[in-house]
Amino acid sequence: MDTALLVGLAHRSALKRRMDVVAHNIANMSTAAFNKERSVFRQHLIDVPGAAGTVGGKIATVMDHGVVRNLEAGTxxxxxxxxxxxxxxxxxxxxxxxxxxxxxxxxxxxxxxxxxxxxxxxxxxxxxxxxxxxxxxxxxxxxxxxxxxxxxxxxxxxxxxxxxxxxxxxxxxxxxxxxxxxxxxxxxxxxxxxxxxxxxxxxGSNVNPIESMVEMIDVMRAYEAASKQSSGIEEMRKDSLSRLAQVK
Incomplete structure (x- = not known):
């Protein structure tokens, strides 16, 4: 199991889910009595394989747990x-x-x-x-x-x-x-x-357009950073394999 790849995928999946919720809020900011939502995630621990089939420890990832409505009345x-x-x-x-x-x-x-x-x-x-x-x-x-x-x-x-x-x-x-x-x-x-x-x-809707746009920008930036991190790990892996191939 590639732990770094798994954690990276879980992170980006969580960010994509959060982006979907934010985009849905923004799309309904003119919908009567629409309640904005926020995504909720929970920690998920996975075993990291150790030597001779033992468990080498645990690593934390995130899992989609659902959405919660903001029950504050709209304007x-x-x-x-x-x-x-x-x-x-x-x-x-x-x-x-x-x-x-x-x-x-x-x-x-x-x-x-x-x-x-x-x-x-x-x-x-x-x-x-x-x-x-x-x-x-x-x-x-x-x-x-x-x-x-x-x-x-x-x-x-x-x-x-x-x-x-x-x-x-x-x-x-x-x-x-x-x-x-x-x-x-x-x-x-x-x-x-x-x-x-x-x-x-x-x-009216209780979606605050400014807050939602700021949140969308934050999520986009976090997703870009997670993608760059995953790309960096992949480049390191390729470089390591290349160096191992040169060892005589």
């Missing part, structure tokens, strides 16, 4: 659309996914479809606190969304948006850029101090 972006909402607090909207399963999001950019169902801009239906789609009549106007998610129009109450929370948000799996699925049982917010709804606004 509140005001709009003129009465259907847009910003969630202040750690809560999610209940959404009917394209496969009919309930998924969740903090993306509050909404509209009405051809059947006057309340939907996300991407077409998924927003559910009420009973798990049913929210539909408006043709003569419903002056739509108002209260701080607790209750919806009313000129014709009276139209229900309440399904707002839920989860014990472990990091275990929620991303579906697309702003939808999440989870096996956890959703919990309704226990009281009004846990969240509030702001109408005519939505949550």
């Amino acid at each position: 509140m972006i005001p709009t003129s659309n009465p259907l847009d909402i910003f969630i202040n607090g750690r809560a999610y909207l209940s959404i009917e996914g394209s496969d009919g399963q309930t998924v969740y999001t903090r993306n509050g950019r909404m509209t009405l479809d051809a059947d006057r169902n309340l939907t996300l801009l991407s077409g998924e239906k927003v559910l009420d606190d009973n798990g049913q789609p929210i539909q408006f009549d043709e003569d419903d106007i002056d739509i108002s969304i209260a701080t607790d998610g209750s919806i009313s129009t000129n014709n009276g109450e139209r229900g309440r948006i399904g707002i839920v929370s989860f014990a472990n948000e990091q275990n929620m799996k991303r579906r697309g850029n702003s939808l999440y699925e989870t096996d956890q049982a959703p919990q309704p917010p226990e009281n009004m101090t846990e969240f509030t709804i702001r109408q005519k606004a939505y949550e």
Whole structure:
């Protein structure tokens, strides 16, 4: 086993993975309610062969352990659309996914479809606190969304948006850029101090473009340095083999 080659490959693989995560963050800095991510690695120890089949020691490399989402809320972006909402607090909207399963999001950019169902801009239906789609009549106007998610129009109450929370948000799996699925049982917010709804606004991405660009440059430089180091080791190996071949 070529230990130097193995360590070099592990280092570059980790840097490539980190670059992929940073690039994904930058690509979604304009995506509503997108949470930036960071790659997580863990140390992996490998045995170094010694004489006569013994273990000569251990050497540390890195292994991809996954990604962690930054759960800090994005910037509140005001709009003129009465259907847009910003969630202040750690809560999610209940959404009917394209496969009919309930998924969740903090993306509050909404509209009405051809059947006057309340939907996300991407077409998924927003559910009420009973798990049913929210539909408006043709003569419903002056739509108002209260701080607790209750919806009313000129014709009276139209229900309440399904707002839920989860014990472990990091275990929620991303579906697309702003939808999440989870096996956890959703919990309704226990009281009004846990969240509030702001109408005519939505949550932007929490990606800081300057920080992300600086991180990308750092990763690129680290990858170049790792590549040069591996090339240097390879040149030393070739030189050593050349010198051994000349020994009589």
